[in-house]
Amino acid sequence: MWGQDSALRDAYSDFNTWFEGQEPSRLRKKQAEAERLFRLTGITFNVYGRAEATERLIPFDIIPRIISGREWSRLCRGIEQRVRAINAFLHDIYHRQEIIRAGRLPVEMIAKNAAFLPQMIGVSPPGGVYTHIVGIDLVRTGPDEFFVLEDNARTPSGVSYMLENRETMLHMFPELFSQNRVQPVQNYPRQLRRSLAACAPAMSGDRPTVAVLTPGIYNSAYYEHSFLADKMGVELVEGHDLRVVDGRVAMRTTRGYQPIDVLYRRVDDDFLDPLNFHPDSALGVPGILDVYRAGGITIANAPGTGIADDKAIYSYMPEIVEFYTGEKALLKNVPTWRCNDPDSLAYVLDNLAELVVKEVHGSGGYGMLIGPTSSKRELEEFRRKLKAKPSNYIAQPTLSLSTVPIFTKAGLAPRHVDLRPFVLVSPQGVDITPGGLTRVALKKGSLVVNSSQGGGTKDTWVLED
Amino acid sequence: MLGKTAGGLFWMFRYLERSENTARLIEAGQRIALTRSSSADDEWASVLQSAGAYGGFVDIHGTEISRDGAIDWMLRDSDNPSSVLNMAEAARNNGKTVRTALTREVWESINENWMTLRDALARKVPERDLPDVLALIRQRSAFVRGAMHGTMLRNDIYDFARIGTFMERADNTARILDVKYYVLLPSVVAVGTSIDNVQWQTILRSVSAEGGFHMTFGQDARPREIAQFLMLDKRMPRSLAFCVGKIRDNLGYLADDYGARLSCHDLCDQLAEHTMSHAIDEIIELGLHEFISDFLKSLASLGSQIETDYRFYN
Numbered sequence: 021m022w023g024q025d026s027a028l029r030d031a032y033s034d035f036n037t038w039f040e041g042q043e044p045s046r047l048r049k050k051q052a053e054a055e056r057l058f059r060l061t062g063i064t065f066n067v068y069g070r071a072e073a074t075e076r077l078i079p080f081d082i083i084p085r086i087i088s089g090r091e092w093s094r095l096c097r098g099i100e101q102r103v104r105a106i107n108a109f110l111h112d113i114y115h116r117q118e119i120i121r122a123g124r125l126p127v128e129m130i131a132k133n134a135a136f137l138p139q140m141i142g143v144s145p146p147g148g149v150y151t152h153i154v155g156i157d158l159v160r161t162g163p164d165e166f167f168v169l170e171d172n173a174r175t176p177s178g179v180s181y182m183l184e185n186r187e188t189m190l191h192m193f194p195e196l197f198s199q200n201r202v203q204p205v206q207n208y209p210r211q212l213r214r215s216l217a218a219c220a221p222a223m224s225g226d227r228p229t230v231a232v233l234t235p236g237i238y239n240s241a242y243y244e245h246s247f248l249a250d251k252m253g254v255e256l257v258e259g260h261d262l263r264v265v266d267g268r269v270a271m272r273t274t275r276g277y278q279p280i281d282v283l284y285r286r287v288d289d290d291f292l293d294p295l296n297f298h299p300d301s302a303l304g305v306p307g308i309l310d311v312y313r314a315g316g317i318t319i320a321n322a323p324g325t326g327i328a329d330d331k332a333i334y335s336y337m338p339e340i341v342e343f344y345t346g347e348k349a350l351l352k353n354v355p356t357w358r359c360n361d362p363d364s365l366a367y368v369l370d371n372l373a374e375l376v377v378k379e380v381h382g383s384g385g386y387g388m389l390i391g392p393t394s395s396k397r398e399l400e401e402f403r404r405k406l407k408a409k410p411s412n413y414i415a416q417p418t419l420s421l422s423t424v425p426i427f428t429k430a431g432l433a434p435r436h437v438d439l440r441p442f443v444l445v446s447p448q449g450v451d452i453t454p455g456g457l458t459r460v461a462l463k464k465g466s467l468v469v470n471s472s473q474g475g476g477t478k479d480t481w482v483l484e485d
Numbered sequence: 486m487l488g489k490t491a492g493g494l495f496w497m498f499r500y501l502e503r504s505e506n507t508a509r510l511i512e513a514g515q516r517i518a519l520t521r522s523s524s525a526d527d528e529w530a531s532v533l534q535s536a537g538a539y540g541g542f543v544d545i546h547g548t549e550i551s552r553d554g555a556i557d558w559m560l561r562d563s564d565n566p567s568s569v570l571n572m573a574e575a576a577r578n579n580g581k582t583v584r585t586a587l588t589r590e591v592w593e594s595i596n597e598n599w600m601t602l603r604d605a606l607a608r609k610v611p612e613r614d615l616p617d618v619l620a621l622i623r624q625r626s627a628f629v630r631g632a633m634h635g636t637m638l639r640n641d642i643y644d645f646a647r648i649g650t651f652m653e654r655a656d657n658t659a660r661i662l663d664v665k666y667y668v669l670l671p672s673v674v675a676v677g678t679s680i681d682n683v684q685w686q687t688i689l690r691s692v693s694a695e696g697g698f699h700m701t702f703g704q705d706a707r708p709r710e711i712a713q714f715l716m717l718d719k720r721m722p723r724s725l726a727f728c729v730g731k732i733r734d735n736l737g738y739l740a741d742d743y744g745a746r747l748s749c750h751d752l753c754d755q756l757a758e759h760t761m762s763h764a765i766d767e768i769i770e771l772g773l774h775e776f777i778s779d780f781l782k783s784l785a786s787l788g789s790q791i792e793t794d795y796r797f798y799n
Contacts, residue, residue: 060596062596246584246585250585254585255490257487272799273486273796274641274795275743276796
């Protein structure tokens with residue numbers, strides 16, 4: 021909230037005036053009210069591996085994170101460039117693989133990668149879109165200085181929190197929104213539906229049938245799946261509602277089977293089609309991949325997009341952006357050591373205490389090491405893991421992240437945050453909702469923002485200029 | 486609409502109705518226990534039977550039935566699939582599955598129903614708190630119904646929800662009659678004794694029909710009239726005739742909406758005709774018990790025909 025020289029940053033000035041006029045006791049009441057609202061709406065997530073209390077709330081902090089309109093538009097140019105490059109990369113990887121021929125990406129990055137789907141070779145998805153929905157995880161290190169931590173090109177989640185956090189703030193502090201000109205996020209579901217419909221296969225009519233595929237009510241993100249289906253006004257289906265009928269994927273309705281044109285799936289590639297992938301998956305639809313390859317359905321995101329957001333590929337993103345757009349990447353990449361390279365591994369092992377080490381295919385903040393906050397024993401344990409399977413890891417320096425304030429019992433206190441803006445891609449263009457999901461490490465000094473590891477969320481404001 | 490969604494709505498409202506009816510049965514049982522002079526624990530066996538919870542109870546706890554044991558089993562025992570607590574959770578899980586078919590108000594009310602009852606039934610309910618807890622159960626399901634009446638479109642979603650509600654209610658009223666039919670038979674000589682009065686009051690109470698009955702027939706409860714009221718009265722919202730009429734109406738809206746009459750429509754017509762074409766004296770003559778057993782059987786076949794016709798499961 022305060023810049024490096026402690027001068028109040030512009031974007032926060034109106035908010036701060038308001039905040040100083042508030043009774044702390046009223047704000048504490050509001051904080052409790054927010055929690056009640058979330059429980060009532062059912063915005064919970066399920067924690068795996070716990071028998072009891074499986075539904076938990078992600079803690080919500082009532083202090084918004086505020087971004088100026090000017091800073092946001094600069095950021096958007098970088099995001100759009102990156103997302104276009106990711107799509108071009110995916111098309112290339114599953115077709116001519118020019119980037120490998122040009123020697124800009126080593127062939128083993130693809131050939132040996134579990135996220136690469138040979139079934140997708142030569143398949144062109146409707147509208148040429150691979151990643152219909154992308155979430156780019158960013159951290160801010162200074163004014164106009166953002167680093168990309170991670171690209172989420174498979175099934176990025178969290179957008180329901182972006183929307184519900186805003187609803188909650190509107191409900192609790194209406195006066196803030198009359199005083200500040202905050203760009204709305206509420207159009208997201210409508211834009212999502214429009215964007216998905218625009219990617220329908222050529223054979224579908226004027227009003228393509230869209231559906232959301234969920235693994236079911238026990239999935240950790242089920243709330244979000246039902247939320248999006250509800251807001252888009254489309255059916256929320258599970259694998260057992262679907263079947264291939266006459267060369268189309270169709271859902272069982274009270275009046276018989278009805279074909280689906282666009283399936284927004286929130287089920288991983290592996291479970292999508294028991295005939296083509298995981299044979300014992302009950303979450304998917306037998307034969308859906310064959311329908312897809314024949315052009316009978318759009319699957320969003322396309323199968324096989326994981327190859328673009330894998331943590332080892334990440335380190336090549338500057339090259340990838342340059343290769344497909346002909347421009348220098350606008351968003352910075354965190355310098356990354358790929359541990360499968362012997363020199364890098366040696367460096368990482370020598371400097372383990374200063375680095376962050378992540379599993380190439382890990383997510384949710386699990387299986388990572390944060391050098392500066394780890395004990396000797398933890399460091400040694402990781403050293404063994406690294407030596408045993410170097411290609412499973414990458415390492416990055418710890419960044420000096422900027423902080424934003426949260427509301428604590430003792431008043432405002434700075435905490436580390438990241439930001440996940442949500443990006444929609446269709447043949448009509450790239451659409452970035454002004455805002456996103458701000459995740460915050462609630463523990464003092466902590467750098468881990470994942471909800472599964474004690475992180476929380478905040479409303480994210482992009483101001484009108 | 487997805488077949489699964491139709492099934493989810495049907496069951497969500499069946500479960501909600503069942504938990505409310507169970508609370509009502511417990512209230513009636515408790516009333517008898519408090520107003521009867523002799524030890525009345527045998528009354529709890531018939532309450533358990535009316536709630537369809539007797540077999541399960543005996544399997545686990547044996548035939549020794551105490552007031553506390555029976556109440557706890559019906560309210561909150563996790564081994565009883567029809568306990569109020571399990572019903573509240575099952576209704577909510579179905580609500581979750583069909584979330585996109587519900588308005589925000591209906592979803593929040595079914596979610597809050599579960600959250601509230603989970604807290605209220607977290608521990609064994611002491612006798613002094615029982616009236617409040619039972620009132621809470623009924624109030625919470627009234628909230629869900631209110632949210633539904635006030636906010637839902639009158640389309641197929643609404644129809645399936647209503648069909649579930651009235652299937653369960655008809656089943657419940659019929660089961661109470663099935664367990665208590667002998668008190669309604671004129672051949673029972675003890676007419677007019679205080680014990681029978683208590684029994685009749687219980688029957689009326691357990692379907693919230695005391696006031697309505699007195700409004701219609703005055704203070705003198707005669708068994709024949711009670712039977713008539715609970716089976717054939719078209720104004721009494723828990724009578725067999727009323728419930729079957731509502732099921733037929735809602736199936737009819739579905740037929741109009743979808744432009745197709747299915748096997749379940751014929752079954753429902755047969756059931757309605759069978760239920761409404763006899764006068765009460767005729768029914769008693771033919772055998773009250775047989776009539777109600779047939780009714781329960783036909784109702785169950787109608788339920789499974791609806792499942793098949795509207796593709797709830799496959």
